[in-house]
Amino acid sequence: MASGDLEWLDGGVTAVPGILAGGIVAGIKPSGKKDLALIYSSTPARAAAVFTSNQVKGAPVLVSTEHVRSGQAQAIVASSGCANVCTGERGIQDAREMTRLVGELLRIPANHVLIASTGVIGVPLPMDKIRAALPKLAKSLSPQGGRAAAEAILTTDTRIKEAALRVEVGGRPVTIGGIAKGVAMLEPHLATMFCFVATDAVVARGALSPAVRRAVDRSFNRTTIDSDQSTSDTVAVLANGLAENTPLESGARGLRQFAGGLEALMTKLARLLVADGEGATKLVTIAVRGATSRRDALLAARSVANSPLVKTAINGQDPNWGRIMMALGKSPARVEQEKVSIAVGDERLVERGMLKEGVRLERVREIMGESEYDITIDLGLGRGEERVWTCDLSEEYVRLNAKYTT
Amino acid sequence: MASGDLEWLDGGVTAVPGILAGGIVAGIKPSGKKDLALIYSSTPARAAAVFTSNQVKGAPVLVSTEHVRSGQAQAIVASSGCANVCTGERGIQDAREMTRLVGELLRIPANHVLIASTGVIGVPLPMDKIRAALPKLAKSLSPQGGRAAAEAILTTDTRIKEAALRVEVGGRPVTIGGIAKGVAMLEPHLATMFCFVATDAVVARGALSPAVRRAVDRSFNRTTIDSDQSTSDTVAVLANGLAENTPLESGARGLRQFAGGLEALMTKLARLLVADGEGATKLVTIAVRGATSRRDALLAARSVANSPLVKTAINGQDPNWGRIMMALGKSPARVEQEKVSIAVGDERLVERGMLKEGVRLERVREIMGESEYDITIDLGLGRGEERVWTCDLSEEYVRLNAKYTT
Numbered sequence: 081m082a083s084g085d086l087e088w089l090d091g092g093v094t095a096v097p098g099i100l101a102g103g104i105v106a107g108i109k110p111s112g113k114k115d116l117a118l119i120y121s122s123t124p125a126r127a128a129a130v131f132t133s134n135q136v137k138g139a140p141v142l143v144s145t146e147h148v149r150s151g152q153a154q155a156i157v158a159s160s161g162c163a164n165v166c167t168g169e170r171g172i173q174d175a176r177e178m179t180r181l182v183g184e185l186l187r188i189p190a191n192h193v194l195i196a197s198t199g200v201i202g203v204p205l206p207m208d209k210i211r212a213a214l215p216k217l218a219k220s221l222s223p224q225g226g227r228a229a230a231e232a233i234l235t236t237d238t239r240i241k242e243a244a245l246r247v248e249v250g251g252r253p254v255t256i257g258g259i260a261k262g263v264a265m266l267e268p269h270l271a272t273m274f275c276f277v278a279t280d281a282v283v284a285r286g287a288l289s290p291a292v293r294r295a296v297d298r299s300f301n302r303t304t305i306d307s308d309q310s311t312s313d314t315v316a317v318l319a320n321g322l323a324e325n326t327p328l329e330s331g332a333r334g335l336r337q338f339a340g341g342l343e344a345l346m347t348k349l350a351r352l353l354v355a356d357g358e359g360a361t362k363l364v365t366i367a368v369r370g371a372t373s374r375r376d377a378l379l380a381a382r383s384v385a386n387s388p389l390v391k392t393a394i395n396g397q398d399p400n401w402g403r404i405m406m407a408l409g410k411s412p413a414r415v416e417q418e419k420v421s422i423a424v425g426d427e428r429l430v431e432r433g434m435l436k437e438g439v440r441l442e443r444v445r446e447i448m449g450e451s452e453y454d455i456t457i458d459l460g461l462g463r464g465e466e467r468v469w470t471c472d473l474s475e476e477y478v479r480l481n482a483k484y485t486t
Numbered sequence: 487m488a489s490g491d492l493e494w495l496d497g498g499v500t501a502v503p504g505i506l507a508g509g510i511v512a513g514i515k516p517s518g519k520k521d522l523a524l525i526y527s528s529t530p531a532r533a534a535a536v537f538t539s540n541q542v543k544g545a546p547v548l549v550s551t552e553h554v555r556s557g558q559a560q561a562i563v564a565s566s567g568c569a570n571v572c573t574g575e576r577g578i579q580d581a582r583e584m585t586r587l588v589g590e591l592l593r594i595p596a597n598h599v600l601i602a603s604t605g606v607i608g609v610p611l612p613m614d615k616i617r618a619a620l621p622k623l624a625k626s627l628s629p630q631g632g633r634a635a636a637e638a639i640l641t642t643d644t645r646i647k648e649a650a651l652r653v654e655v656g657g658r659p660v661t662i663g664g665i666a667k668g669v670a671m672l673e674p675h676l677a678t679m680f681c682f683v684a685t686d687a688v689v690a691r692g693a694l695s696p697a698v699r700r701a702v703d704r705s706f707n708r709t710t711i712d713s714d715q716s717t718s719d720t721v722a723v724l725a726n727g728l729a730e731n732t733p734l735e736s737g738a739r740g741l742r743q744f745a746g747g748l749e750a751l752m753t754k755l756a757r758l759l760v761a762d763g764e765g766a767t768k769l770v771t772i773a774v775r776g777a778t779s780r781r782d783a784l785l786a787a788r789s790v791a792n793s794p795l796v797k798t799a800i801n802g803q804d805p806n807w808g809r810i811m812m813a814l815g816k817s818p819a820r821v822e823q824e825k826v827s828i829a830v831g832d833e834r835l836v837e838r839g840m841l842k843e844g845v846r847l848e849r850v851r852e853i854m855g856e857s858e859y860d861i862t863i864d865l866g867l868g869r870g871e872e873r874v875w876t877c878d879l880s881e882e883y884v885r886l887n888a889k890y891t892t
Contacts, residue, residue: 134816134818135813135815135819135823137823163808165811166836166840168824200808201809201811202807257758340521392887402569409543410540410541433542434574474888475881477794478801478881482798482799
């Protein structure tokens, strides 16, 4: 393996040495599916996390924010079916109690346990069921338990999301593995979205958190399903150091290699989230270049990626480029209509703001029939580039959300 | 009629003395429905207009912007079925030619004709058909033609929208009447939205335009159907002065009375637009109070009004208040979750950011079953108030837009 190269591995978070996980049925979900997950590092780990920027935050987010401040953690407990959001003082007490009980079972301090919950807002956690289930959850921990944990954090997801890779840092291979969930309320700065990552890399104090923030910004913060933003989003990373590499220090080449691996892993998980967006049938990359700045490129890409009319056209496999022009024009990014060109896949559709002469619309429709493709927009103004992943807006999305109480 | 009081009248734009209108089939729409409309003031009129703020603008918007600059106009020609947007130099020439031909038929200067087109983007107007139809359109003008004109500007609208009222200004009654269209790409600053208003009021030079801008801001710019914004939006007002009132000068009481009437008329038309939103089954007023500023109140109201998850919950008649909390929290407005209260109709649902004890959820569901209701949010922080009208997001909206090429 060449230095800095990635090698994808099977499995997810438990592909990492020293990481155990488990997932069980606690009875929180009325469906009777798995709803309680635990990830455990057998040795103390460096920890960093990023949470929702929504001003309304769930109790687990508040408690985890406090616990991660020390930069150390050894376990992550997560429940699905009830978000424990807008539940007042009682919600905070419930979240604290869960971390305390997990800490006692694993013989670690409560503040080395991170917590995350997803599901319905405004309903208290069924603590009796959770108290009864936690000992069983701790017993379920195993080096093969990543998949069960990935399953236990799902809500309306249709598929589990896990990924793992090996990357050489400073001449030594380290493993990074993770699981994720999230299919709606998903936009920019995280939303009903969890991503739990573990790595055996030795990362110096102060170096993990910036690497995590950057990877999140380049992966999850470039996705959108419906422009809504959850109150519970959590990305947490545990680094247990079992790879015994030279500690990754800020500014060192090894840290850049590690950060590249982290970004690749999170990008893979982020794309899995969008592809499994509620009711989604397509994963579309909106790539913008030629913007006056990178910020403008991102604003333009987001405006297209979030437009309900663009998203319904993607659903209908309709090469309705006028809606893309409309979405560009309404964005705060600088746009001059007569300089815009647009390609779908490898077929140029729009030139100088107008339908390209001789465009093969049949070819465009064919590309739009695929489950993954790119829409590339050149604003013709400068050198700013960005890309965002989006999905279509389908009748199924509306059906799911008109009936499901989140 | 007491001074400043409004009296609603039957009819629309031709309820105003001296205003003729007509609408015919020119063959632009494949459906064979009416698609060409004309409004004509038999005497020269003061004119003011507001156009889309989208950076991508249709050719008719560019031409009308130029023509309205003189503050005088006598006719408005509008077509539906083809928006004449992203059509390059040819589109501009076509729009200019239409105003020239209408001017010749009505014996008025071309630059006293305003033009507006709505429909598919990126396709040139079928000018042969339009040239052939214009003489017939001019002949169709009549004092009863407002309804035909209202019909000829529709696209996916299911109902015509017209309104008229009489208001006393400075002791003299004046009439204001208008027609409107628009059912998608509809958000803040206007979108595939036309509103053509006529009045017999005498308005002083320089006084009409600010009154129109303010009325648009308080009516159409407070609506949202899908957060998308068209490239063709046009609100145009003709004031022909036949009421022979004392000229309405800036700052005068009469102008405030007139502006009140204009705002009432535009508000009625704006609500008709939202109620007929594509696939919409509900017209919901999102009222926010207790914000730290009026601007914050508007930001919070818009965030709730545009949230796909709130809009699908409205569609499903689901009292899913957690989504309202989420949408408030993601808005740029200052929000403290433990100070928020929310009422649906007259039933208080949320207090201090949590479900209110003893709330009658059955009563909330009953209110949400009605076709019009209010959601009132108190942020508990200050005195800022605003309101926005929105509709639900339905499977029908997706069905319409996945298949219809706009």
